Amino acid sequence: MPELHxxxxxxxxxxxxxxxxxxxxxxxxxxxxxxxxxxxxxTLVFAAGExxxxxxxxxxxxxxxxxxIRRIFHKDMFVVDELSAPLLPLAALLYLMTVLSxxxxxxxxxxxxxxxxxxxxxxxTLSCREPWGIVALLSxxxxxxxxxxxxxxxxxxxxxxxxxxxxxxxxxxxxxLDAGSAGTPLGIIAGALLTxxxxxxxxIFPLHCWMxxxxxxxxxxxxxxxxxxxxGAYAVMRLVxxxxxxxxxxxxxxxxxxxxxxxxxxxxxxxxxxxFYCYLFLSHSSLVLVGMELVTPxxxxxxxxxxxxxxxxxxxxxxxxxxxxxxxxxxxxxQYHGLYDHTPTLGALFLVTGLASIGFPGTVGFVGAELLIExxxxxxxxVGMAVVIAATLNGIAILQAYFRVFTGARYVASLSLRxxxxxxxxxxxxxxxxxxxxxxxxxxxxxxxHAAEALVRQRHxxxxxxxxxxxxxxxxxxxxxxxxxxxxxxxxxxxxENIQTKSPRAIEWRGATSPAENQ
Amino acid sequence: MNYDSIMQVLGVxxxxxxxxxLAVFGVMSLIGRPLGERMMARxxxxxxxxxxxxxxxxxxxxxxxxxxxxxxxxxxxxxxPAQHFHFHLKFVFxxxxxxxxxxxxxxxxxxxxxxxxxxxxxxxxxxxFVFYAVxxxxxILSSLAGTIETLFLGWELxxxxxxxxxxxFHDRPxxxxxxxxxWTVYRFADAAFLIAALTLHHLTGEGDFEGLxxxxxxxxxxxxxxxxxxxxxxxxxxxxxxxxSALVPFSGWLPRAMEGPTPSSAVFYGSLSVHLGAFLLLxxxxxxxxxxxxxxxxxxxxxxxxLFGAVTARVQTDIKSALAFAxxxxxxxxxxxxxxxxxxxxxIHIIGHACLRTLQLLRAPTLLHDYxxxxxxxxxxxxxxxxxxxxVVPEQGRVWLYRFSMERGFLDAVLNEYIVRPxxxxxxxxxxxxxxxxxxxxxxxxxxxxxxKPHTAALEEFV
Numbered sequence: 001m002p003e004l005h006x007x008x009x010x011x012x013x014x015x016x017x018x019x020x021x022x023x024x025x026x027x028x029x030x031x032x033x034x035x036x037x038x039x040x041x042x043t044l045v046f047a048a049g050e051x052x053x054x055x056x057x058x059x060x061x062x063x064x065x066x067x068x069i070r071r072i073f074h075k076d077m078f079v080v081d082e083l084s085a086p087l088l089p090l091a092a093l094l095y096l097m098t099v100l101s102x103x104x105x106x107x108x109x110x111x112x113x114x115x116x117x118x119x120x121x122x123x124x125t126l127s128c129r130e131p132w133g134i135v136a137l138l139s140x141x142x143x144x145x146x147x148x149x150x151x152x153x154x155x156x157x158x159x160x161x162x163x164x165x166x167x168x169x170x171x172x173x174x175x176x177l178d179a180g181s182a183g184t185p186l187g188i189i190a191g192a193l194l195t196x197x198x199x200x201x202x203x204i205f206p207l208h209c210w211m212x213x214x215x216x217x218x219x220x221x222x223x224x225x226x227x228x229x230x231x232g233a234y235a236v237m238r239l240v241x242x243x244x245x246x247x248x249x250x251x252x253x254x255x256x257x258x259x260x261x262x263x264x265x266x267x268x269x270x271x272x273x274x275x276f277y278c279y280l281f282l283s284h285s286s287l288v289l290v291g292m293e294l295v296t297p298x299x300x301x302x303x304x305x306x307x308x309x310x311x312x313x314x315x316x317x318x319x320x321x322x323x324x325x326x327x328x329x330x331x332x333x334x335q336y337h338g339l340y341d342h343t344p345t346l347g348a349l350f351l352v353t354g355l356a357s358i359g360f361p362g363t364v365g366f367v368g369a370e371l372l373i374e375x376x377x378x379x380x381x382x383v384g385m386a387v388v389i390a391a392t393l394n395g396i397a398i399l400q401a402y403f404r405v406f407t408g409a410r411y412v413a414s415l416s417l418r419x420x421x422x423x424x425x426x427x428x429x430x431x432x433x434x435x436x437x438x439x440x441x442x443x444x445x446x447x448x449x450h451a452a453e454a455l456v457r458q459r460h461x462x463x464x465x466x467x468x469x470x471x472x473x474x475x476x477x478x479x480x481x482x483x484x485x486x487x488x489x490x491x492x493x494x495x496x497e498n499i500q501t502k503s504p505r506a507i508e509w510r511g512a513t514s515p516a517e518n519q
Numbered sequence: 520m521n522y523d524s525i526m527q528v529l530g531v532x533x534x535x536x537x538x539x540x541l542a543v544f545g546v547m548s549l550i551g552r553p554l555g556e557r558m559m560a561r562x563x564x565x566x567x568x569x570x571x572x573x574x575x576x577x578x579x580x581x582x583x584x585x586x587x588x589x590x591x592x593x594x595x596x597x598x599x600p601a602q603h604f605h606f607h608l609k610f611v612f613x614x615x616x617x618x619x620x621x622x623x624x625x626x627x628x629x630x631x632x633x634x635x636x637x638x639x640x641x642x643x644x645x646x647x648f649v650f651y652a653v654x655x656x657x658x659i660l661s662s663l664a665g666t667i668e669t670l671f672l673g674w675e676l677x678x679x680x681x682x683x684x685x686x687x688f689h690d691r692p693x694x695x696x697x698x699x700x701x702w703t704v705y706r707f708a709d710a711a712f713l714i715a716a717l718t719l720h721h722l723t724g725e726g727d728f729e730g731l732x733x734x735x736x737x738x739x740x741x742x743x744x745x746x747x748x749x750x751x752x753x754x755x756x757x758x759x760x761x762x763x764s765a766l767v768p769f770s771g772w773l774p775r776a777m778e779g780p781t782p783s784s785a786v787f788y789g790s791l792s793v794h795l796g797a798f799l800l801l802x803x804x805x806x807x808x809x810x811x812x813x814x815x816x817x818x819x820x821x822x823x824x825x826l827f828g829a830v831t832a833r834v835q836t837d838i839k840s841a842l843a844f845a846x847x848x849x850x851x852x853x854x855x856x857x858x859x860x861x862x863x864x865x866x867i868h869i870i871g872h873a874c875l876r877t878l879q880l881l882r883a884p885t886l887l888h889d890y891x892x893x894x895x896x897x898x899x900x901x902x903x904x905x906x907x908x909x910x911v912v913p914e915q916g917r918v919w920l921y922r923f924s925m926e927r928g929f930l931d932a933v934l935n936e937y938i939v940r941p942x943x944x945x946x947x948x949x950x951x952x953x954x955x956x957x958x959x960x961x962x963x964x965x966x967x968x969x970x971x972k973p974h975t976a977a978l979e980e981f982v
Contacts, residue, residue, distance in 0.1 A: 155961045209957050216967050265946040272968035298602050330971040336692055348549060361672040367597050367606065377717050385714055392710040399682065399702045407689035431549055445597050
């Protein structure tokens, strides 16, 4: 496997983890914030370095230079490939922007130490390709939000029940998968358990209530950082997609599509901004899953593009809401606030990020949304129209929230609410990425298309392997049946006869290309 | 440099001028350095005049060279060769697009000049011109689009700027509510457009209008799809056009849109935006020809809208709403003309009507003032003789018609009662079920957001 020029991956994982220890020892919260910003910036530099370095190698996958883990465990634990290469800098950017836009009003309740820990875990998850490594890291990632809920004295039951189930399903599913290969009954059960786990982590209906509960009870920053990187979709991609049968993928697509429309509708009736944001995010992340399960190059390319655009735009959208919260407290959507005159820059960012998330022309989400809809309509001509409906509902919800928060009244404030310099920097970075990515989409599309092609190829070869394994198992099984039965009347083909009567799978296989027929 | 190259350069200029205007206004606003009033007005003037001159030059060259179709290829914005997917940026100058683009520049230029005085020293001056630039770019992209995707791009920009301008006076709830209403109708119209565009793409294998509508210059193309498919796609496009042009049953948003400042009402709902649906139908008119049933539907919707507009306009109590419904009457007639295949007449009708209505809307505020002066001078209200219909229709019928018109055909009430309310009720019920579920899992009250009340003293708590 090709090597990167520096150990980018290990450094980008190690730096936030070491930083978490340092920040945890500081008593001065403002100093902790500054150190956290510096560490996140450094992590972003390494993550971006990995992306650029990987781009220069022109290969599908690569591992670190001086790969320490590989030397110790003799395994390629941390590998970057076309799929994960842009996700790492995106995740690092998300953390940096969150920390950067944390105002002094929030530093006492936002834990910088746990934030850096979760960043390290997230970057490790996105760099990991070993199934057990992913399972372990996904399980570990549930600890920081849980600690925060406990330290804030909130009920953790909804979170614990859901995440306990998630971790349990992951572990049992992976154990069963190790015990029986894909295609066997044990493998199918394992695949089903892993699928449910990934859907639960993605918040697919009806397993989504933990997400709204988390947004209710945790700090906005922690909840945002737990859901925005879409590790549930990552789990689907790494753990489910290679082994799931077609019918399972179709079921996931339909359930995700339903969730997208349902969450879009729910976003319209929410009374409070955090819950509104949660449903909006849920609707968009479900669309990513819809695209993934199409398993066509166009559909998967659309999903991967939407993943990036939604990750970027809805993170910006969420941070804007968080900035508003840090000024006026929790935001009710039952009445108009009229904040535009006080914070026009935040108003503009709210609109730009919101519109980018629904794929408005000229923004980073446009091409991804087009490809996703095209892919969905090609595979499911009528059901695919639901993607358009979901995007429509989300568009209405976003402008409704904009009007409620920024217009409709005169807000009287005794202090200036204008954006502070760090917030302005965050706003400009988000806007530049959203509009720049929208105006020059081709490099992104090319990169995501290559990744999508690789995913689809991987999936097809896995399916072929599975079919071959099933066919050979069936053949052996049927041979045993034939040997244990009395001889067939002369003139008939006992092998084929028994295949037809005893094994429905073998009938499919026979219908395709049967070696017996060929002979 | 040959004539083709000159026309290509001019064609790019026509699109680049409004794009540059939006880039300048947008970037300066985002970095927190908004331009002054004079600078904004000057930039607008330069951009509109340069774009207009380029469009006029192309028109002159087309007339001199006797060319009816000038494609300007910008290239593939996005392409995935292996999947035959491409987002082709192409603009077409033909007998439909050139008059519409020139009309857009002329009316936007007029309204821009009017606004620089009308909104002088208003707090939202800069905001107005940012939305104006979005609108102008959207109109030019829609007018000149050579592919259905490019048309959709412009279409969306027009929709967004329209909704935001309706909510321009944003410190009051009513304009904002109306802006939201306009946006909601537009989003559903956009969804119909998007589905139609994708379906057309699948049926014909390309998004280029030449491929979709036949190779002949407009209006001589012949669509290459069957009648039943044309009916399906055409009905979706008709929904899109009805949403954009406020045809029945979407007419309810038109008077609401008059909450915006007069210049935006003039340029959007009086002249350009309201005709964009008719423009779409003109652009895809070869599809209408394939299906007589579709043509009949277009004529029917046009005539119903015209009749509805004519009746409703008569009882409006404010001049802008009266003009809005008068616009609807004309747009309905234009759509009926398109359904009848009278394409040139429809195009001429659009141009004439747009110019007249812009003038009327811009004149409206001073007209009221003049009326007031006149009535003050003569010491009484101006007398009005009963019309023909007042004499012919019995009183009971007139009362019913009056109520029907006052309630604007009950269109909003029907949409609210039978679509919006059940839809929201369903999701509110789901919300209640979710609350019960999380309460049960939590073993108590699970929603902190229930306690959230708007509070203005929050900032002081933190300090």
